[in-house]
Amino acid sequence: MDALVNQLPTGLAIGAVLLLAALGLNFTFGQMGVINMAHGEFIMVGAYTAYVLHAWAGLDPTWSLIAALPLAFTLTGTLGWLLELGLIRHFYGRPLDTLLLTFGIGMILQQAARDTFGAPNVDVPAPGWLTDGTTLPGGIRLHHSRLFILALALVCVLAIAHYLHRTHQGRQMRAVIHNRDLAGVSGINTRKVDATTFFIGSGLAGVAGVALTLIGPTGPTLGANYIVDAFLVVVIGGLGRLRGTVLAAFALGILNATAQAWTDASLAKLLVFAAIIAFLQARPQGLFTVKTRALT
Amino acid sequence: MTPTPAPGRRTPLARLRGPATFLALLAAALLLLPHLLEPFRLNLLTQYLCYSIVALGIALAWGRGGMLTLGHGVYFGLGAYAMAIHLTLAATAADPLTRGRLPQFMAWSGRTELPWFWQALTHPAAAVTAALLLPAALATLLGWSVFRQRVRGAYFALLNQALAAAFVILLIGQQHLTGGSNGLTDFPVFAGHSLYTPTAQTTLYTLTVLTLAATYLLLRHLTHSRYGRLLIAIRDGEDRVRYLGYDPTWAKTLAYALSATAAGAAGALFVPVMGIISPTLIGVVPSIMMVLAVAIGGRDSLAGAAAGALIMNTAQTTFSETFTGGWTYLQGALFVVVIALAPHGLAGLAHTARAALRRPRTPAPAQETATAGSTP
Amino acid sequence: MTLLDIRDLTVTFGAFTALDHIDLTLDHGELRFLIGPNGAGKTTLIDTITGRTRPTSGTITFNGHTLNKRSEHHIVRAGIGRTFQTSVVFEHLTVADNVDLAASFRLRPWQLLRRPRTPHPEVPDLLERVGLTPHTHALAGTLSHGQRQWLEIAMLLAQHPRLLLLDEPVAGMSAAERTRTGELLTRIAADHTVVVIEHDMDFLRRYARQVTVLHEGRILTHGDLATVQNDPRVQEVYLGRTPQETRP
Numbered sequence: 001m002d003a004l005v006n007q008l009p010t011g012l013a014i015g016a017v018l019l020l021a022a023l024g025l026n027f028t029f030g031q032m033g034v035i036n037m038a039h040g041e042f043i044m045v046g047a048y049t050a051y052v053l054h055a056w057a058g059l060d061p062t063w064s065l066i067a068a069l070p071l072a073f074t075l076t077g078t079l080g081w082l083l084e085l086g087l088i089r090h091f092y093g094r095p096l097d098t099l100l101l102t103f104g105i106g107m108i109l110q111q112a113a114r115d116t117f118g119a120p121n122v123d124v125p126a127p128g129w130l131t132d133g134t135t136l137p138g139g140i141r142l143h144h145s146r147l148f149i150l151a152l153a154l155v156c157v158l159a160i161a162h163y164l165h166r167t168h169q170g171r172q173m174r175a176v177i178h179n180r181d182l183a184g185v186s187g188i189n190t191r192k193v194d195a196t197t198f199f200i201g202s203g204l205a206g207v208a209g210v211a212l213t214l215i216g217p218t219g220p221t222l223g224a225n226y227i228v229d230a231f232l233v234v235v236i237g238g239l240g241r242l243r244g245t246v247l248a249a250f251a252l253g254i255l256n257a258t259a260q261a262w263t264d265a266s267l268a269k270l271l272v273f274a275a276i277i278a279f280l281q282a283r284p285q286g287l288f289t290v291k292t293r294a295l296t
Numbered sequence: 297m298t299p300t301p302a303p304g305r306r307t308p309l310a311r312l313r314g315p316a317t318f319l320a321l322l323a324a325a326l327l328l329l330p331h332l333l334e335p336f337r338l339n340l341l342t343q344y345l346c347y348s349i350v351a352l353g354i355a356l357a358w359g360r361g362g363m364l365t366l367g368h369g370v371y372f373g374l375g376a377y378a379m380a381i382h383l384t385l386a387a388t389a390a391d392p393l394t395r396g397r398l399p400q401f402m403a404w405s406g407r408t409e410l411p412w413f414w415q416a417l418t419h420p421a422a423a424v425t426a427a428l429l430l431p432a433a434l435a436t437l438l439g440w441s442v443f444r445q446r447v448r449g450a451y452f453a454l455l456n457q458a459l460a461a462a463f464v465i466l467l468i469g470q471q472h473l474t475g476g477s478n479g480l481t482d483f484p485v486f487a488g489h490s491l492y493t494p495t496a497q498t499t500l501y502t503l504t505v506l507t508l509a510a511t512y513l514l515l516r517h518l519t520h521s522r523y524g525r526l527l528i529a530i531r532d533g534e535d536r537v538r539y540l541g542y543d544p545t546w547a548k549t550l551a552y553a554l555s556a557t558a559a560g561a562a563g564a565l566f567v568p569v570m571g572i573i574s575p576t577l578i579g580v581v582p583s584i585m586m587v588l589a590v591a592i593g594g595r596d597s598l599a600g601a602a603a604g605a606l607i608m609n610t611a612q613t614t615f616s617e618t619f620t621g622g623w624t625y626l627q628g629a630l631f632v633v634v635i636a637l638a639p640h641g642l643a644g645l646a647h648t649a650r651a652a653l654r655r656p657r658t659p660a661p662a663q664e665t666a667t668a669g670s671t672p
Numbered sequence: 673m674t675l676l677d678i679r680d681l682t683v684t685f686g687a688f689t690a691l692d693h694i695d696l697t698l699d700h701g702e703l704r705f706l707i708g709p710n711g712a713g714k715t716t717l718i719d720t721i722t723g724r725t726r727p728t729s730g731t732i733t734f735n736g737h738t739l740n741k742r743s744e745h746h747i748v749r750a751g752i753g754r755t756f757q758t759s760v761v762f763e764h765l766t767v768a769d770n771v772d773l774a775a776s777f778r779l780r781p782w783q784l785l786r787r788p789r790t791p792h793p794e795v796p797d798l799l800e801r802v803g804l805t806p807h808t809h810a811l812a813g814t815l816s817h818g819q820r821q822w823l824e825i826a827m828l829l830a831q832h833p834r835l836l837l838l839d840e841p842v843a844g845m846s847a848a849e850r851t852r853t854g855e856l857l858t859r860i861a862a863d864h865t866v867v868v869i870e871h872d873m874d875f876l877r878r879y880a881r882q883v884t885v886l887h888e889g890r891i892l893t894h895g896d897l898a899t900v901q902n903d904p905r906v907q908e909v910y911l912g913r914t915p916q917e918t919r920p
Contacts, residue, residue, distance in 0.1 A: 035450050087632065095450045096364045097635050100591060103584055104631025111624040228461045228580065231454045266469020269462035276455070277441055284445035522776050523784040525769050529762045536760045539722065541748035541777035541831060550781075 007257040009136075013146035015253025017215070019153045019246060020208035021226045022233035023160065026245045027201030028080070029234050031177045032194065034088055035099040039230070040223030041109035042079060042202050046072035046209020047218040048117060051124045062127040065210065072206030080202020084195055106224070113220040121217035130214060145214040152211055156204060157246055163200075164242070173197055236276060238286025248286075319509065326505045330498045342501045342569045344609040345508055349562035351590045351605035352511050352598055353555030358587065359595035360519060361551040362531030363448070367456030368586050370463045371431035371556035373578035375563030377467075377474070378430060380573045381414055382423030383483035383491075390485050405472035414473075420487040427564035428557055435556030439549040448534065457580055464579040479574025483567065491568050504565050508602065511558050515598055518554075527551055559586075588627070591634050593641050600643025607642070675700045675865050676721070676835060681730035683713075683720055683889075690716040692889035694730070698835070703861040705876060705897075706869045708886035709909060714869045715757065717886070718837045722754050723747045735834065748777070753833035757840050759820040763813030767804055767823055770812050771795045774827035794830060802826040802856060818849035825856065836866045842875050854879045885909075 021043060028036045036042075050068035053059050059067060083105060091098045130145045164170040175183040176193045184190045205223075212222060233252055237244030255275060259268035330338055350372055357363045388399050398407060417423045438459070442452060467474045474480070483491055490496060518524050529537050530544045537544050567573050576582070586605075593604015608630075615623040638645055676698040683691040691713045698704060706714050719725040721732055723744040732739045739747055762770050768791055775792040776784065799805045802822040807815065812823060821841055828836055841857070842850045850872070857879055860866060870876055876883070876897070883900045885892040887909045893900060900906055 029450075033450070035454070087636065090636070096362075096453060097639065099364070099366075099450065099453060100584075100587065100631055101635045104628040104635075107628035107631070108625055111621055111628065115621055224580075228454075228458050232458050235451050235454055264469060266466045269465045273458055273462045276458070277438065280442060280445055280447055284447050517787060518785065521785050521787045522773065522779070523781075525762075525765055525773050526784060528764055529773060532762050532764055533760050535724075535744075536756075536762075538744035539748055539754055540774050540827070541745050543743075543745045546781060 007254065007261050009142055011254030011257035012150060012250060014256050015250035016146070016150040016153045017212065018229055018233050018253055019249035020149065020156065020211050021230035022245055022249055023156055024201040024204030024208065025230055025234045026242060027197050030241065030245065031173065032197055033095055035095055035102065037099055037103040038083065038106040038109060039205050040227030041106040042076040042205035043209040043212065043223035043226060044113060044220060045076050045079065045109065046206030047213045047222050048113060049075055049206065050210045050213045051122055051218055054124050061125045065127055068210045069207055072210045073203040076206030077199040077203030081195055081199040084198035089194060110220045119220060121219035123217050124213035126214045149211045149214065156207065157242065161242060169196060232276060236279065236286055244286055326502060330501060335494055335497055338501055339497060339569060340613060342504050343566060344606045345504045346562040346566040346569065347586065347589060347605040347609050348602040349508050349511050350559045350586050351593065351601040352515055353558030354587060354590045355595055355598050355601035356515050357551050357555040358590065359601065360524060360527040360531065361548055363548060363552055364453040364587070365456050365552070365555065366453045366587065367460035367583050368559050369460050369578035369583035371435060371559035372563040373463065374430045374434065375427035375560030376567045376573040376578065378417060378426040379423050379564040379567040380480040382417045382420060383486060383568060384480050385414065385418055386485050387483055401475050402472060407472050411473055424564060427560050431556040431560030432553050435553040436549055439552040440545065443545045443548045460580045460583045464575045467575045477575055479572055481572035483571060486568055500565065500569050507561055507565060512598055512602065519598065523547065588631060591641055592630065594643025596640055597643035600641055604641060673700050675735060677733040679731045681720065681732065682728045683716055683725055684728045689889050691720065694891055696884065696891065698865060698867065700865055702865050703881055704867045705880040705883045706867055706886060707876065707883060712886040713889040714886055715839060718754060718839055718869065721837065722752060748831065751834035752837065753828040753831050754837040755824045755828060755839055755841060757843065759824050761812040761820050761823050763811060765812055766809050767799065767812055767815070768795055768808045770823055771798055771826050771830050775830035777831060798826045798830050801829070803852070818845045821845070821853065829860065834865060836860065836864055838866065838868045840869055840871060842870065842872055850875055
């Protein structure tokens with residue numbers, strides 16, 4: 001129990017990063033069943049957006065961070081919207097094909113980043129007020145950048161919850177997720193809803209990318225490093241459940257941190273994997289499920 | 297309505313002709329190629345054929361059984377590392393400088409004793425057995441525990457990918473046991489025979505071709521059995537299959553384990569041919585490339601999948617040497633083009649082309665050929 | 673003699689009660705029609721018997737064995753077969769292979785691994801019974817909706833179930849197809865125990881003998897067709913009209 005308490009801040013920090021990376025997937029994978037493997041590359045694009053604002057446009061760290069968040073959201077959102085419009089919508093109902101298709105897109109984006117920014121990692125300096133940390137009584141150190149990411153993740157979750165439950169478009173989106181055909185005949189433009197869902201989901205990847213520049217270097221494979229864990233979060237959380245995604249992200253974060261403290265980082269991943277398989281023995285559909293009558 | 301023959305189900309003649317042609321070609325290649333190719337090319341070809349063995353397994357699991365395995369690098373890697381550990385031990389024993397001691401990388405990282413799983417692989421037979429059984433055992437364990445819980449489709453694919461990621465992180469992190477990101481390399485001998493002679497290279501090539509042929513024949517037999525049909529049925533409607541009184545769990549686990557075993561065998565053959573194994577060869581991206589090869593060749597066709605691996609890896613060597621970046625773009629585009637325009641891959645295109653060629657020759661044959669074509 | 677005995681069966685989904693303390697018995701050789709308005713719990717009842725849905729409470733006894741915790745394929749092996757509202761045949765297998773696969777379910781796994789020289793001996797006869805012989809070697813994906821339903825029935829018969837559960841077998845069928853299905857059903861009922869869920873009143877009038885009416889998860893009434901038809905409660909809930917209106 002003591003170990004768990006000690007690892008809690010680290011776990012929450014990892015969880016917040018996972019949550020940010022997985023939030024967009026909650027839309028595209030969780031809500032639409034589309035596995036967008038290029039999501040990781042959208043995260044990478046978001047990170048480079050912050051880099052460009054700082055290194056090319058010459059904004060100071062605080063302003064580049066503030067400007068990068070909406071800009072990255074719009075940019076990756078548009079990329080996702082284009083991807084849905086041009087490719088993915090032809091492959092609804094074929095999730096495994098979409099997976100491979102979008103992996104190809106991801107490869108292309110990764111190489112494009114390599115050609116534009118070079119293969120070596122670049123650094124985006126964090127604003128001064130985020131580089132500091134606070135030491136809690138008991139010697140646990142809280143990095144401000146981690147706190148910022150945690151806050152950002154929570155703001156995003158609240159914004160999504162508000163959108164899904166309090167706005168007209170959000171309710172339409174939930175209707176489409178629940179029963180596409182019925183929503184369609186009820187006069188909802190399902191095509192438009194799909195496109196919007198993809199825009200928001202991909203836009204959140206951009207936000208995650210900007211946040212990741214605060215805690216590490218930016219490179220062409222930045223997103224690829226997070227995407228596997230981000231997908232695991234959605235798998236554990238259950239399809240289309242915001243609550244599940246939030247819980248799963250922090251559970252996985254804390255599990256990772258504890259396992260790392262217990263053994264070492266390389267063995268921890270395998271232990272976490274084993275824990276997930278064990279978890280699926282009890283809850284094969286993830287933390288939360290939607291019951292369906294469809295026969296598959 | 298025009299009954300059309302099912303893919304993979306042709307006239308009795310064609311049924312015989314398919315494998316007969318394939319085997320005849322293989323036999324010809326087996327006899328001729330070592331004499332025709334310079335050693336460097338022969339070595340490359342042997343590597344590609346190893347990937348063809350992996351492709352056969354993926355075609356069974358994914359093409360027939362609908363299990364998209366994004367982590368076959370793990371099984372390939374288990375086979376490869378089992379063999380590489382054995383070969384490293386053999387090299388250490390043969391080297392007068394390290395005789396009777398630890399491999400150099402282990403000594404450098406401060407170990408004084410050989411780890412137990414290294415000791416277990418001292419004998420060549422143990423290495424070969426482990427290369428086949430470890431992948432089979434892991435795949436059975438993973439497959440059974442998730443299929444039993446009806447975890448499938450995208451979930452299964454993502455779990456496989458997570459396994460590949462975790463496996464590579466483990467290999468890199470346990471530097472003192474696995475050689476870390478450098479991997480294991482430099483394998484001069486196997487079971488007392490030098491691996492650096494032209495004869496050894498030809499023997500490895502022959503072994504690879506034989507393994508490929510044996511895998512092909514075994515899987516071909518399975519796809520033509522009722523079990524093969526059961527796999528297709530599970531792919532297209534797993535829940536429905538339960539109401540036919542079958543338990544999909546064992547059927548899926550078997551296909552998955554067989555495909556993992558094929559990958560393990562390929563890995564074990566790959567190591568002495570390539571001369572190195574490292575995490576970069578078996579991670580998330582190489583795993584998905586193995587699937588791309590099958591998609592290009594045709595996931596429904598065993599021969600197509602094997603050919604796909606051969607073609608993709610040849611192209612990779614040819615193009616990546618000259619323009620690395622360009623090849624990545626091309627590979628990315630291949631994913632999109634193949635999945636979007638040719639979901640049945642080259643085998644599907646060949647099938648369509650053959651049908652198109654046959655049609656104009658015989659007038660009004662559609663009904664006739666189709667009926668004849670579907671005689672069991 | 674009782675074949676299926678359902679006692680005090682309740683199924684709830686969250687706050688919604690789909691089946692509410694159902695008692696139902698079925699004798700050997702019976703042909704029973706199960707009717708009721710949408711959401712009455714008909715399909716849920718079949719789903720629960722076949723292991724697709726788990727009962728919240730109550731027991732299902734089949735041929736003296738409790739089915740409650742058994743998985744779908746075990747229940748099929750015990751002798752209960754079913755079809756689905758939307759027919760699900762294996763489109764990438766031929767018609768003959770579909771039936772062959774259904775007929776081979778009692779083979780041991782290693783027997784399935786062998787390459788069959790000939791299809792299961794009963795396949796031609798079964799295809800004859802449902803009138804699909806001309807399509808023996810066609811891919812099931814090329815069949816029309818009605819033909820798919822018949823293929824499903826052939827697959828069901830191939831398994832020699834003691835109890836057949838048919839979920840809306842004539843939904844979406846043309847008049848001619850309905851008649852054919854009705855005749856097929858009559859022949860099957862001669863030597864099988866059959867439960868049919870059906871909405872179609874015309875079909876019901878022509879082929880139904882014993883009818884059970886479900887409403888809001890409860891059994892409203894049970895009896896022969898005439899009795900049930902004249903029951904005012906049935907007319908009210910099922911036809912959505914008051915008794916006066918239905919009388920000409």
